[in-house]
Amino acid sequence: MKPKTSLSRVFVIAALVFMSVAAVAAAQPSSEDARTNDDIRRALLRLPYYGVFDYLTFQYDRGTVTLSGYAYRATVKNDAVKAVKRVSRVDQVVDQIELLPVTQNDDRIRWSTFYRIYGDAFLSRYAPGGGLAGRRFYGPRYPGAEPFGYYPIHIVVQRGRTMLLGVVDSESDRTAAGFRAREVPLTFGVENELLVARR
8 A cells, every 4th residue: 555655646746846847837928928028118118208207017918918007198098009009919908007197286296306316416327318417308387398218217196196116226226216206395105116126
């Protein structure tokens, strides 16, 4: 009876090992999926009005893309859906992007936070072109003058609350950005969700 018991244990262990290897293989994306993910990422980053006050994320699964995040303008939300639909191997787009309410107070917080973070000597290297020196931004009274393009630190403001999203190089940069955002008057709270890049 003992040999049968040990033999059944071997089969159970072998089955468990096989199942765990199969699960790991299934969890790793194929090279085609990785290429599709890159194409979707590029499509979103090329949106003409995607900027520092927006933050878009996506998830790709067997032809279906789920878009999430926050859009400051309705055009960014609509353009994101259209751009992703044009990517090869994408069959369906589920739009879960939240359109941010535009209020005078939220706009004031957005711009104040933007200048405090990207105008800071320590953090200015994150701005495209390496800082705000010599560049003009006109603020909320001049629609269309928003800072578009790739900004690693995104500033999402919703009903007086600020969320910092994106990726920075170090924990000290993350702390400095949160500190600058908290300096903005009449902000109800700051959630620092910035991630530190792995070396």
